[in-house]
Amino acid sequence: MNEREEYLAYWKARKQENKPNYYLRGEEELERIRTEFTDRKPRILMHACCAVCAGWPVTYLRDFFDITLYYGNSNIWPESEYERRLNELKRLIHEAWDDTVELVIPPYDNPSFTEMLAPRKDDPEGWKRCFLCYEKRMDDAYAYASEHQFDYFTTVMTISRQKDSQKLNEIGAQLSEKYPGVRYFYSDFKKKDGQLRRNEIMAQYDLYNQNYCGCIFSLRNNEKAQ
Numbered sequence: 001m002n003e004r005e006e007y008l009a010y011w012k013a014r015k016q017e018n019k020p021n022y023y024l025r026g027e028e029e030l031e032r033i034r035t036e037f038t039d040r041k042p043r044i045l046m047h048a049c050c051a052v053c054a055g056w057p058v059t060y061l062r063d064f065f066d067i068t069l070y071y072g073n074s075n076i077w078p079e080s081e082y083e084r085r086l087n088e089l090k091r092l093i094h095e096a097w098d099d100t101v102e103l104v105i106p107p108y109d110n111p112s113f114t115e116m117l118a119p120r121k122d123d124p125e126g127w128k129r130c131f132l133c134y135e136k137r138m139d140d141a142y143a144y145a146s147e148h149q150f151d152y153f154t155t156v157m158t159i160s161r162q163k164d165s166q167k168l169n170e171i172g173a174q175l176s177e178k179y180p181g182v183r184y185f186y187s188d189f190k191k192k193d194g195q196l197r198r199n200e201i202m203a204q205y206d207l208y209n210q211n212y213c214g215c216i217f218s219l220r221n222n223e224k225a226q
């Protein structure tokens with residue numbers, strides 16, 4: 001099977017298979033939290049790619065968790081775009097949540113990240129380059145959660161229709177074995193009107209909504225398509 005056939009077979013199987021409902025798994029975890037954490041809210045580290053994608057997941061989970069956002073996105077190029085998305089996230093934390101949500105900003109290292117992705121630069125979006133990108137960002141964030149004794153880890157990226165939520169949750173499950181002290185919170189934030197709420201929050205705070213995913217390769221593809 002060549003690469004193109006493998007890609008098509010992957011997506012065909014994804015559409016046909018009986019997919020786990022990660023939204024429901026998250027809801028079940030919230031039920032467990034209600035009975036298990038009676039004297040405090042559990043601490044969760046949420047990897048956040050941008051303000052638009054963080055808005056609804058934070059709003060949805062704030063009653064259950066003490067939330068810290070982790071803006072680890074060295075995939076984003078150029079640096080001015082990385083800063084723009086970061087500043088919008090800071091503004092949302094201030095305007096929507098009165099600065100009650102913590103924000104961790106690890107060092108930005110786009111050259112190393114781009115070098116890691118470069119062998120897959122010609123992949124279509126949603127294929128192996130993106131799987132590498134999801135895994136690297138989630139792994140770095142999960143390691144931070146483990147080092148800082150968080151109870152849970154998750155990523156807001158499952159809210160995006162452009163991202164492979166099944167893959168994101170599979171990566172999260174694998175990483176939970178690597179970092180067994182931190183539970184993975186399964187999610188599909190776009191479900192149950194999550195997408196609608198995302199758009200409402202974006203409009204309410206007039207958030208900048210980027211027109212490409214983030215890496216230099218997605219920017220070039222976007223420019224070619226225009």
Ligand code: SF4
Pocket residue numbers: 075076117125126129130131133134213214215216217218
């Ligand atoms: S398209 Fe998006 S998810 Fe895929 S590699 Fe680029 S930045 Fe990462």
